[in-house]
Amino acid sequence: MDRHGHVDVVIVGGGAAGLFCALTAGQRGREVLVLDSSNKVGKKILMSGGGRCNFTNLHIEPENYISSNPHFVKSALNSYTEWDFIALVEKHGIAYHEKTIGQLFCDESSKQILEMLLTECEDADVQIKTRCQIGSINKDGDYYRLITSQGEVTCESVVIATGGLSIPTMGSSGFGYEVAEQFGLNVLDRSAALVPFTFSDHLKPLCERLAGLSVEVIMTTRGQSFREGLLFTHRGLSGPASLQISSYWAPGQSIEINLMPDHDASEYLLDAKANQGKSLVRSVLSRVLPKTLVGELEILFWRPYGQTPLAEIPDITLRQVGSYLSAWTLKPSGTEGYRTAEVTLRGVDTKHLSSKTMECLDHPGLFFIGEVVDVTGHLGGYNFQWAWSSGYVAGCTV
Numbered sequence: 526m527d528r529h530g531h532v533d534v535v536i537v538g539g540g541a542a543g544l545f546c547a548l549t550a551g552q553r554g555r556e557v558l559v560l561d562s563s564n565k566v567g568k569k570i571l572m573s574g575g576g577r578c579n580f581t582n583l584h585i586e587p588e589n590y591i592s593s594n595p596h597f598v599k600s601a602l603n604s605y606t607e608w609d610f611i612a613l614v615e616k617h618g619i620a621y622h623e624k625t626i627g628q629l630f631c632d633e634s635s636k637q638i639l640e641m642l643l644t645e646c647e648d649a650d651v652q653i654k655t656r657c658q659i660g661s662i663n664k665d666g667d668y669y670r671l672i673t674s675q676g677e678v679t680c681e682s683v684v685i686a687t688g689g690l691s692i693p694t695m696g697s698s699g700f701g702y703e704v705a706e707q708f709g710l711n712v713l714d715r716s717a718a719l720v721p722f723t724f725s726d727h728l729k730p731l732c733e734r735l736a737g738l739s740v741e742v743i744m745t746t747r748g749q750s751f752r753e754g755l756l757f758t759h760r761g762l763s764g765p766a767s768l769q770i771s772s773y774w775a776p777g778q779s780i781e782i783n784l785m786p787d788h789d790a791s792e793y794l795l796d797a798k799a800n801q802g803k804s805l806v807r808s809v810l811s812r813v814l815p816k817t818l819v820g821e822l823e824i825l826f827w828r829p830y831g832q833t834p835l836a837e838i839p840d841i842t843l844r845q846v847g848s849y850l851s852a853w854t855l856k857p858s859g860t861e862g863y864r865t866a867e868v869t870l871r872g873v874d875t876k877h878l879s880s881k882t883m884e885c886l887d888h889p890g891l892f893f894i895g896e897v898v899d900v901t902g903h904l905g906g907y908n909f910q911w912a913w914s915s916g917y918v919a920g921c922t923v
């Protein structure tokens with residue numbers, strides 16, 4: 526920064542997107558200043574992926590992103606791909622492995638990803654200031670002027686990379702949305718996503734009793750399905766299947782769970798009736814589902830037949846039980862909200878931004894990147910890839 530407090534580029538928010546934008550712009554020789562209100566940059570990187578950071582996915586596709594403009598992500602994702610990020614990780618000698626299909630995690634710690642970004646920033650002479658509150662951002666002639674708790678700064682380009690609203694204790698703020706509105710950009714209504722479901726009806730005590738139990742299911746809502754693990758918790762339903770589906774769920778809607786994704790549940794029961802007529806429903810289902818879960822399902826779906834051998838249960842009843850098992854329909858009362866959500870759905874309307882550079886169409890020099898934008902990835906490293914890719918294209922332009 527020169528003695529008049531001027532730099533080429535100010536990046537507000539030193540998270541995944543902000544740091545990636547900073548190192549990219551710095552490598553181009555731009556003088557970059559990152560300002561973060563928190564005491565430390567990259568906190569969400571550190572807590573991500575259970576401490577191992579699921580930093581990208583081998584199968585990044587536009588279909589893995591939710592946005593009011595589904596084409597918006599294409600340009601940035603093509604400009605900086607998962608392979609580019611993997612090459613950077615390898616250049617830094619960070620060992621990684623593929624966990625669930627395509628999801629790449631550090632072998633050791635997410636710290637390595639943050640250290641990698643900070644090393645790249647340092648090599649590119651990026652300045653980083655933490656505990657810096659931004660009072661205001663205004664256009665002043667050819668420049669943007671920021672009034673901050675650490676003084677005034679002017680710049681040619683300002684990049685808003687303040688992330689979403691999830692995990693308020695990690696320094697999240699609605700600041701990026703406020704800046705967008707100040708400059709006349711539309712901000713689409715936000716909600717918590719990749720978040721567990723809660724229940725207030727009879728499901729609540731059922732979830733409590735089954736807390737800790739996990740099963741592979743197909744979960745569906747509003748035409749969208751995911752085959753992943755479902756985890757019962759003391760508060761409701763979690764696990765990858767619930768988190769994925771939460772991004773598509775709307776309050777008041779139902780979710781449907783296929784508890785036997787590898788079987789046609791009705792056929793399974795009718796087969797069992799034909800071949801093991803003396804068995805109980807409970808015992809044949811316990812071969813494919815955890816016993817404790819079967820016990821709870823019995824109370825819900827076939828209690829009057831709990832002690833009846835399969836051979837004596839009418840086919841129509843078994844078909845009915847089968848259809849409950851393959852399409853168990855539940856109505857969540859809500860989600861755990863931003864307190865535990867991994868991401869924020871929606872945000873700054875992409876119609877105001879260039880998909881090639883993330884620059885505002887009506888405000889040259891003003892950029893929005895990362896989670897603050899109306900782009901939300903599926904669970905599995907997609908959100909970090911969006912942060913890297915959107916940060917990269919902005920970093921090439923600022």
Ligand SMILES: Cc1cc2nc3c(=O)[nH]c(=O)nc-3n(C[C@H](O)[C@H](O)[C@H](O)COP(=O)(O)OP(=O)(O)OC[C@H]3O[C@@H](n4cnc5c(N)ncnc54)[C@H](O)[C@@H]3O)c2cc1C
Nearest residue numbers: 538540541542562573574579688696700895896906908909
């Ligand atoms: C628990 C958890 C685990 C996750 N795990 C994964 C995972 O494994 N893989 C994956 O792809 N995604 C994961 N995510 C999502 C991922 O962390 C985010 O999508 C990603 O960090 C978004 O990057 P960002 O730079 O836009 O925002 P952030 O990384 O959130 O960074 C925003 C930065 O802006 C700063 N800031 C906020 N307000 C202000 C302000 N007013 N002034 C100055 N600075 C400000 C913050 O302090 C922060 O440093 C996880 C999220 C959570 C919460």
